[in-house]
Amino acid sequence: MEPEILELESFLPYRLYRLADAVSREFSRVYKDRHGLTRPEWRTLAGLGQHGTMTATELGEQSAMHKTKVSRAVAELERRRWLSRTPDEKDRRVERLALTKAGVAAYREMVPLAKAFERELLAKLSAGERAAITNGLAAIETSLVSSKD
Amino acid sequence: MEPEILELESFLPYRLYRLADAVSREFSRVYKDRHGLTRPEWRTLAGLGQHGTMTATELGEQSAMHKTKVSRAVAELERRRWLSRTPDEKDRRVERLALTKAGVAAYREMVPLAKAFERELLAKLSAGERAAITNGLAAIETSLVSSKD
DNA sequence: TTTCAATGGTTACAAATGAAACCAATCTGG
DNA sequence: CCAGATTGGTTTCATTTGTAACCATTGAAA
Numbered sequence A, B: 001m002e003p004e005i006l007e008l009e010s011f012l013p014y015r016l017y018r019l020a021d022a023v024s025r026e027f028s029r030v031y032k033d034r035h036g037l038t039r040p041e042w043r044t045l046a047g048l049g050q051h052g053t054m055t056a057t058e059l060g061e062q063s064a065m066h067k068t069k070v071s072r073a074v075a076e077l078e079r080r081r082w083l084s085r086t087p088d089e090k091d092r093r094v095e096r097l098a099l100t101k102a103g104v105a106a107y108r109e110m111v112p113l114a115k116a117f118e119r120e121l122l123a124k125l126s127a128g129e130r131a132a133i134t135n136g137l138a139a140i141e142t143s144l145v146s147s148k149d
Numbered sequence C: 001t002t003t004c005a006a007t008g009g010t011t012a013c014a015a016a017t018g019a020a021a022c023c024a025a026t027c028t029g030g
Numbered sequence D: 001c002c003a004g005a006t007t008g009g010t011t012t013c014a015t016t017t018g019t020a021a022c023c024a025t026t027g028a029a030a
Helices: A013-037 A039-051 A056-063 A067-079 A103-124 A127-146 B012-035 B039-051 B056-061 B066-077 B100-124 B127-146
Strands: A083-087 A095-099 B083-088 B093-101
Touching: A013 A039, A013 A103, A013 B012, A013 B127, A039 A067, A039 A083, A039 A095, A056 A067, A056 A095, A067 A083, A083 A127, A083 B066, A095 A103, A095 B039, A103 B012, A127 B012, A127 B066, A127 B100, A127 B127, B012 B083, B012 B100, B039 B066, B039 B093, B039 B100, B056 B066, B056 B093, B066 B083, B066 B127, B093 B100
Parallel strands: none
Antiparallel strands: A083 A095, B083 B093
């Protein structure tokens, strides 16, 4: 019997990771070069920009970040005065987070850059390939979620 | 004009990264739980298992790892006696890396687990979805490579 | 109520990572 | 042949990350 060999280049977990890493690294220039943000900070900004007000826990759920990442990102954005905390009336453990004017301004500046980045990435693909990506990723996403029981 | 909002959940770089992270984290149990390997170590093992003998530089290229990661992974596998180095005859800067018997044994043990993992992941998808993933990822891969000029 | 578990969030510590400096060894142009 | 540039690989240092412990507050049960 022939020895079993794994072809790394076509192994799905590897391919996915490698591609995500490359894309993410490339995209990070948008927020890193311009404002020196880390990825958790960018995601925090994006989450709050999108939703207005959130708690740290909600942020973690929405953007798939560990709570320590959220905690540190929030602290840093607060230090920059891009974000403010308001203690929750009902539950004093909770803080309601929101962007300040400066934070919103930064967000508004970055959104078009992010969209342009995505557009350029997809522009190189045919309509069929674009659909394939969208559907394929969605398929794995749901398959993962449903297996977490 | 309405304020531009970015929907993080459907933003391609984010979706890709999040999915890759989830899949990779799940897969890491295969090599982490069983043998306490890190991802760089697993990739090194996989590369050498697949190709027999490689240099550190080749390993880095094949498995998309920074050379410091390769260096450390190789050192650790050597410490475990899963890997041996042989100085290259022609060029004394180069070391030819290969798995020892123990290394090959570990590799042979893990390959079926890796394949089973991938199979289960894909089993939840329709044939069309599987094709979509494969083609879609390939499309972005090549689009990225070709833009690196 | 009092106590114990659960929850929101931060912090301390250890491990993983990347950038840059580094050490050979090899190659290249004079 | 020699000086500088390049290459293979390692190490150092600062930053990022995850785990676990932690503090405070709330909820649930007795």
